[in-house]
Every structure is written in structure tokens, then in C-alpha cells.
Amino acid sequence: MRNLTWYLLAMVPTIGVAWLMLANYLSVVLHRCVAHRAVDLPRWWIFTSTTLTNLFVLHINPRTWCADHRMHHAYSDTDKDPDKQPNVTYAQWLAGFLKHSPKASDPMIQKFTKDAIFQHPIFAFFSHPIAGPLCAVTAWLAPFALTGSWIYATMVWVTIRVLGMLVLSFQSYFAHGGDRGWGYRNYDIKDQSVNLTSRIALFLTAGEALQNNHHAKPSRASHAHLDHEWDPGFQLLRFLERIRIAHIPEKPALTLNEADIASDVTP
Ligand SMILES: [Zn+2]
Numbered sequence: 001m002r003n004l005t006w007y008l009l010a011m012v013p014t015i016g017v018a019w020l021m022l023a024n025y026l027s028v029v030l031h032r033c034v035a036h037r038a039v040d041l042p043r044w045w046i047f048t049s050t051t052l053t054n055l056f057v058l059h060i061n062p063r064t065w066c067a068d069h070r071m072h073h074a075y076s077d078t079d080k081d082p083d084k085q086p087n088v089t090y091a092q093w094l095a096g097f098l099k100h101s102p103k104a105s106d107p108m109i110q111k112f113t114k115d116a117i118f119q120h121p122i123f124a125f126f127s128h129p130i131a132g133p134l135c136a137v138t139a140w141l142a143p144f145a146l147t148g149s150w151i152y153a154t155m156v157w158v159t160i161r162v163l164g165m166l167v168l169s170f171q172s173y174f175a176h177g178g179d180r181g182w183g184y185r186n187y188d189i190k191d192q193s194v195n196l197t198s199r200i201a202l203f204l205t206a207g208e209a210l211q212n213n214h215h216a217k218p219s220r221a222s223h224a225h226l227d228h229e230w231d232p233g234f235q236l237l238r239f240l241e242r243i244r245i246a247h248i249p250e251k252p253a254l255t256l257n258e259a260d261i262a263s264d265v266t267p
């Protein structure tokens with residue numbers, strides 16, 4: 001019982017570090033930098049973040065994630081949207097997510113990720129089908145090696161995955177629920193994206209729950225477009241800029257946008 005109390009106390013900083021690493025890798029590196037090119041990051045930061053987060057926190061396939069995400073923008077709220085198809089219930093969305101396991105070798109994944117960065121050995125390694133199971137093991141071994149406790153390691157491993165599902169539910173499902181009256185919209189665009197108001201959702205997703213803002217202006221580094229809106233991922237990005245790791249362009253170079261990607265693809 002005493003051990004359990006210590007384990008629960010130790011979970012707080014551990015999950016805090018995991019959140020920080022995932023916010024950096026998923027929201028800043030993969031989403032804002034690699035998928036949208038809204039910010040500039042040096043390669044050493046991209047590949048170090050990719051390696052450490054995948055090995056020790058949670059595996060997120062860099063190539064299939066970026067391809068799926070670009071398809072999500074190109075085909076939002078249609079049957080071709082890999083994130084959320086129209087009129088699905090939460091149970092249907094969850095079942096679809098659990099079944100969805102694209103491979104980096106799939107033709108559509110390759111068409112949406114022609115960028116040279118995906119050929120880099122580190123991205124190629126973490127995009128390989130073996131990386132998922134391998135990282136599931138190393139992510140459990142890390143807390144086990146630090147504490148020697150398999151109970152603690154299992155608690156950390158399970159909590160990160162449960163929170164990961166919660167994050168995905170907020171950003172992929174609830175933040176695209178305009179047809180169900182959730183959240184609010186600043187931009188009258190043709191998809192069902194909304195901005196969620198919950199501070200918990202905004203914190204957990206590192207600002208990715210402001211999907212209506214992001215869908216309207218995907219090349220903008222910040223998802224918070226109004227004074228009252230909160231984008232913790234952008235605050236992290238500003239910190240990285242302050243310590244001279246990130247560069248946020250005044251006007252993002254629109255070298256890659258969803259229209260370009262869509263026109264490159266035969267639906
Ligand atoms: Zn979206």
C-alpha cells in the first residue's frame with residue numbers, strides 16, 4: 001500500500017515529462033513542422049525528438065501520421081478522411097481508429113509524403129512495421145530500468161496509452177463535431193471542424209483542439225487566433241524559439257498546402 005502511494009506520487013512528474021515530449025514530438029515536430037512546414041526546426045531536433053519519444057514514451061509512426069494528417073486536411077469530413085468520416089458515432093470512430101493501421105509502403109501514404117525527410121534513416125526506421133512492437137517494449141523497459149518495479153512500469157505504460165486515446169478523441173473526434181453542435185467556429189469553412197473550449201482538452205492536446213482555426217489557416221504556427229484562445233503547443237514553440245532551436249517565420253512559406261497535395265493525388 002505504501003509502495004502504491006509512492007508510485008502514484010512518482011507518476012505526476014513522469015506523466016508531466018511524457019506530456020512535454022509528446023507535445024513537442026507530435027504537435028510541434030510532426031504536425032506544425034514536418035506535415036505543414038509552418039515552422040523551421042533543425043534536423044537534429046527533429047530526429048532526436050523522434051528517437052527519444054518513440055523509444056521511451058509512445059510510438060507514433062512519423063510517415064503514416066503525416067500522410068494521414070495531410071489526407072485529413074485534403075478530404076476533411078468525407079469518406080476519404082482517415083481521421084473522422086461524416087456522421088460517425090464515437091463508438092464507430094473508435095472502432096475505425098483501432099482497425100486503422102496503414103503502412104509506410106501503402107501507395108496513398110507514399111503519395112502524400114514525397115518529402116525527402118521521410119527517406120532519412122531515423123524516419124524510415126520508426127516508420128517500419130517492426131518499430132511499433134519494438135517501441136512498446138522499450139517504453140515499458142525505461143520506467144522499469146529506472147525504478148526496478150514492474151508494477152510502476154506497467155502503471156506508466158498504461159496511463160500514457162489511456163491519455164493518448166483521450167488526446168486523440170479530443171483532437172480527431174470532438175474537435176470535428178460541428179454537425180453535433182460541439183465547440184465553436186471562428187471560420188465558416190466547409191468541414192465540421194470546431195474549437196473546443198475545455199481547458200483540459202486544450203492542455204492535453206497541446207492546443208490541437210482548436211481545429212477550426214487550424215483548418216482555416218493550416219500554415220499558421222499558432223492555433224490560437226483570438227486573445228482568449230490558448231495554445232500550449234505554440235507556447236512550447238515560442239520557448240524553443242527563445243532558446244534558438246525553432247524559427248517561426250513571420251509569413252509561413254506556403255510551399256506546401258493542402259490544395260497542392262490534393263492536386264497531386266488521384267482520388
Ligand atoms: Zn482536423
Ligand SMILES: [Zn+2]
Pocket residue numbers: 031035036069073214218
Ligand atoms: Zn494539420
